[in-house]
Amino acid sequence: MSDTRILSLDEIEELSFRALVAAGTSEANARPLARATAATEADGIASHGLAYIPIYCEHVQCGKVDGTASPLLSRPKPGVIAVDAATGFAHPAIDLGFASLVPAARAQGVAVLAIRNSYNCGVLGYHTRRLAEAGLLGLGFTNAPASIAPSGGATPVVGTNPFSIAAPGPGGEAAILIDQSASTIAKSEVMKHAREGRPIPEGWALAPDGSPTTDPEVGLKGSMAPSGGYKGVGVALMVEIMAAALTGASLGINASPFSGTLGGPPRTGQCFIAIDPASTAAGAFDAAIAELAGAVHAQGGARLPGDGRRAKRAAAGRAGVAVSEATLARIEALL
Amino acid sequence: MSDTRILSLDEIEELSFRALVAAGTSEANARPLARATAATEADGIASHGLAYIPIYCEHVQCGKVDGTASPLLSRPKPGVIAVDAATGFAHPAIDLGFASLVPAARAQGVAVLAIRNSYNCGVLGYHTRRLAEAGLLGLGFTNAPASIAPSGGATPVVGTNPFSIAAPGPGGEAAILIDQSASTIAKSEVMKHAREGRPIPEGWALAPDGSPTTDPEVGLKGSMAPSGGYKGVGVALMVEIMAAALTGASLGINASPFSGTLGGPPRTGQCFIAIDPASTAAGAFDAAIAELAGAVHAQGGARLPGDGRRAKRAAAGRAGVAVSEATLARIEALL
Numbered sequence: 001m002s003d004t005r006i007l008s009l010d011e012i013e014e015l016s017f018r019a020l021v022a023a024g025t026s027e028a029n030a031r032p033l034a035r036a037t038a039a040t041e042a043d044g045i046a047s048h049g050l051a052y053i054p055i056y057c058e059h060v061q062c063g064k065v066d067g068t069a070s071p072l073l074s075r076p077k078p079g080v081i082a083v084d085a086a087t088g089f090a091h092p093a094i095d096l097g098f099a100s101l102v103p104a105a106r107a108q109g110v111a112v113l114a115i116r117n118s119y120n121c122g123v124l125g126y127h128t129r130r131l132a133e134a135g136l137l138g139l140g141f142t143n144a145p146a147s148i149a150p151s152g153g154a155t156p157v158v159g160t161n162p163f164s165i166a167a168p169g170p171g172g173e174a175a176i177l178i179d180q181s182a183s184t185i186a187k188s189e190v191m192k193h194a195r196e197g198r199p200i201p202e203g204w205a206l207a208p209d210g211s212p213t214t215d216p217e218v219g220l221k222g223s224m225a226p227s228g229g230y231k232g233v234g235v236a237l238m239v240e241i242m243a244a245a246l247t248g249a250s251l252g253i254n255a256s257p258f259s260g261t262l263g264g265p266p267r268t269g270q271c272f273i274a275i276d277p278a279s280t281a282a283g284a285f286d287a288a289i290a291e292l293a294g295a296v297h298a299q300g301g302a303r304l305p306g307d308g309r310r311a312k313r314a315a316a317g318r319a320g321v322a323v324s325e326a327t328l329a330r331i332e333a334l335l
Numbered sequence: 336m337s338d339t340r341i342l343s344l345d346e347i348e349e350l351s352f353r354a355l356v357a358a359g360t361s362e363a364n365a366r367p368l369a370r371a372t373a374a375t376e377a378d379g380i381a382s383h384g385l386a387y388i389p390i391y392c393e394h395v396q397c398g399k400v401d402g403t404a405s406p407l408l409s410r411p412k413p414g415v416i417a418v419d420a421a422t423g424f425a426h427p428a429i430d431l432g433f434a435s436l437v438p439a440a441r442a443q444g445v446a447v448l449a450i451r452n453s454y455n456c457g458v459l460g461y462h463t464r465r466l467a468e469a470g471l472l473g474l475g476f477t478n479a480p481a482s483i484a485p486s487g488g489a490t491p492v493v494g495t496n497p498f499s500i501a502a503p504g505p506g507g508e509a510a511i512l513i514d515q516s517a518s519t520i521a522k523s524e525v526m527k528h529a530r531e532g533r534p535i536p537e538g539w540a541l542a543p544d545g546s547p548t549t550d551p552e553v554g555l556k557g558s559m560a561p562s563g564g565y566k567g568v569g570v571a572l573m574v575e576i577m578a579a580a581l582t583g584a585s586l587g588i589n590a591s592p593f594s595g596t597l598g599g600p601p602r603t604g605q606c607f608i609a610i611d612p613a614s615t616a617a618g619a620f621d622a623a624i625a626e627l628a629g630a631v632h633a634q635g636g637a638r639l640p641g642d643g644r645r646a647k648r649a650a651a652g653r654a655g656v657a658v659s660e661a662t663l664a665r666i667e668a669l670l
Contacts, residue, residue: 077444077614079414109412110608112445114615137581153637157630165573167580176576178569228563234513234640235570237627238500241511245502245623246472248616253630271615273445273608279412280449280606281583288580292572295492295588302488305569 004322012321013038016053019334023057025067025089032091033122040123041321044312047188048123050323054330055259056089062261065089065119071096079104079111082247087265090121090142094270098127102134105274114247115270120144120258124164125179125306131274132166132174139273140164141242145266146252147187149223151230154210156223159252160187161239166306168277170286175293177306182236183224190216190224191259242271339657347656348373351388354669358392360402360424367426368457375458376656379647382523383458385658389665390594391424397596400424400454406431414443417582418450422600425456425477429605433462437469440609449582450605455479455593459499460514460641466609467501467509474608475499476577480601481587482522484558486565489545491558494587495522496574501641503612505621510628512641517571518559525551525559526594577606 007015017034021027033056041049060067069088073096075081081100085093097113104111121127124140131138144159160183169175185204193200194216202212205219213219226232244251249269256263277285296304342350352369356362368391376384395402404423408431410416416435420428432448439446456462459475466473479494495518504510520539528535529551537547540554548554561567579586584604591598612620631637 077442077611079446080444080611080614082615082617107412108443108445109415110443110445110447111414112610112615116617137576150631150634150637150639153631153634155630155634157627163573165576167576176572178573180566180569184563227566228519230640231515231562231567231570234515235566237511237640238498238513240627241472241500241502241624245620245627246610246612246615248619248623251623251627251630253626275447275581276412276415277581279415280417280447280581282417282451284583285580288583288586289576291588292492292575292580292586295490295586296485296488299485299488299490302485304485305565305572 003325005325005328006320007323008320009038009042009316012041012050012323015331016050019053019057019331020060020067022335023060023067025060029067029069029089029092032095033089036091036122036126039126041323042313042316043123043126043309044316045123045309046324050327050331052122054334057334058261064256064261064263064265066265073097073100075100079108081111081113083113083115085115085118087117087267088119090115090118090270093118094121094127094272097272098130101272101274102131102136105136105276109279110273110275113272113274116247116249117265117267118249118269119266120268121270123179124162125166125177125309127272128164128166128179129174129177131272132168132177133172135168135172135276136274137168137277138164138166141239141271143240143243143249143252143255143268145255145257147224148183148226148233148236149206149210151233154206154208154223157253158182158233158236158240160224161236161243161252163235163239167289169289174306175289176304177309179305182226182232182239184227184232187224190219194220243269247271338660340660340663341655342658343655344373344377344651347376347385347658350666351385354388354392354666355395355402357670358395358402360395364402364404364424364427367430368424371426371457371461374461376658377648377651378458378461378644379651380458380644381659385662385666387457389669392669393596399591399596399598399600401600408432408435410435414439414446416446416448418448420450420453422452422602423454425450425453425605428453429456429462429607432607433465436607436609437466437471440471440611444614445608445610448605448607448609451582451584452600452602453584453604454601455603456605458514459497460501460512460644462607463499463501463514464509464512466607467503467512468507470503470507470611471609472503472612473499473501476574476606478575478578478584478587478590478603480590480592482559483518483561483568483571484541484545486568489541489543489558492588493517493568493571493575495559496571496578496587498570498574502624504624509641510624511639512644514640517561517567517574519562519567522559525554529555578604582606
């Protein structure tokens with residue numbers, strides 16, 4: 001495409017950092033978010049990369065995020081790290097927590113990081129992958145404003161709430177990386193169809209009375225369809241329990257929107273569990289992961305979750321990423 | 336129905352116990368399995384209650400399960416309990432592990448139980464519910480012989496692999512109990528249709544080449560359809576990593592069948608994570624769970640996972656359970 005420009009990962013990180021700081025984010029808080037933005041572009045997830053920088057900047061300026069917040073860590077038990085994100089960005093709170101979570105998991109065999117008063121953490125698998133790169137199995141949960149209705153109901157009670165699991169490989173990489181939301185499709189896709197005035201396929205969203213709809217505007221007033229029906233609701237509830245109830249964060253029914261400028265801080269949460277597989281599997285973990293991955297890759301055309309991101313990441317490290325000129329223009333206007 | 340008989344929960348437990356012991360199970364191993372069988376009938380899950388007792392007895396007699404095994408516990412780290420089920424029943428291995436898991440989770444804030452060389456653990460939510468009744472948040476994972484194919488492939492690599500989460504309520508009960516498999520429908524339903532010569536709905540199972548089928552025999556030679564497509568595969572992979580790779584148990588691709596007498600012990604695994612919510616949520620957990628449950632129950636007709644089992648359990652405690660006379664005849668013939 002002619003309306004893109006190739007940027008290196010370092011250039012993406014620096015551009016993100018400068019824009020965030022220009023909007024009033026402290027350097028200490030801007031750095032981890034800028035780093036995650038570059039990694040997300042490297043993974044090929046443009047919807048959550050640079051395109052989010054103008055939104056983050058707007059949220060600092062309207063007070064939905066405190067750009068100068070200092071997250072506060074406590075250690076209530078040997079295996080528990082609790083971080084109050086203090087209505088700042090999730091990324092510095094996660095960084096602060098991981099610095100204690102990783103050694104705690106190595107010492108105890110397992111440790112939990114519970115983050116409250118937080119914000120949208122971007123791509124959840126970016127964070128669990130870092131645990132795998134530290135040689136730990138990482139489980140992650142993050143909640144969002146309510147958009148999925150319970151079975152038998154029509155009013156949203158839980159968000160599209162993703163979970164993620166990253167399994168470490170022997171070479172310091174994530175051998176398997178699962179990162180999936182509880183809805184059939186991302187809410188941003190329904191919003192995109194609404195902006196473009198196009199109908200949505202049946203099965204993406206439901207009308208306010210719970211009936212199927214192909215009108216994206218009606219779907220946005222109703223609820224997102226859970227993946228696999230009641231089992232998608234179950235996944236969203238699991239994540240809500242882990243990321244909000246277990247951390248002391250806001251439930252999705254009480255959280256302000258992640259989009260727009262209204263409502264103040266969402267105060268949602270994240271929960272991560274890190275486990276040392278060397279302590280649980282009696283030396284058998286690496287071989288099992290390799291055999292499982294091998295059984296998938298032996299089938300022509302079959303793939304594991306995370307394969308696509310890994311291939312894109314390797315290419316982006318060598319050749320950079322093609323970024324939309326329109327997105328770059330919006331960010332450069334903020335500097 | 337005239338072909339049922341009302342039994343009290345104690346009668347169900349004793350009948351199960353006597354049949355298991357008559358088949359060669361030690362009393363120490365028969366008791367937890369008999370107790371779980373009564374609880375499963377109380378929950379209204381007849382498919383996994385007394386109907387399984389003749390199968391368990393046959394598996395002791397053919398050597399698929401060692402009825403006199405002694406599970407072996409080790410404590411490699413303060414937060415990790417590992418149990419080798421020694422190809423015995425899963426239930427005594429879980430009991431042995433929980434006796435250490437519960438105090439470890441209270442002391443550390445979080446602990447993991449990894450069980451290998453194990454067997455079908457019956458209803459997974461029976462076990463996580465016990466953690467919730469001890470005031471802990473319980474997460475559970477158990478793997479099964481491979482029956483679901485990866486995205487883009489047609490050969491099974493993971494089982495119908497359920498996960499479960501049980502959130503404790505303030506009164507010592509499980510306020511929310513999620514227990515769901517990764518497939519659209521239980522494999523036993525496809526087997527039942529095959530026995531009865533009835534077609535299955537499209538979307539339940541796939542032919543060996545990965546195409547849709549309504550023939551249950553073809554589906555049983557092919558694979559089970561994952562719930563929600565690739566997201567169901569993701570759930571099954573998460574469970575496989577937790578229950579098999581992380582514990583040192585057999586992967587589903589190497590496990591012998593749970594049904595029939597061939598192949599020796601399946602050597603599959605279970606993993607449980609117990610977390611003390613008092614240590615992670617700064618006192619906010621009970622109110623959050625109550626508010627989340629309240630938001631569901633405020634909608635007429637809406638329900639939470641676990642509501643149905645709880646209602647049936649209350650009724651069964653008062654009035655007993657109607658059990659199939661045919662099932663009772665099969666069990667009484669074993670005494």
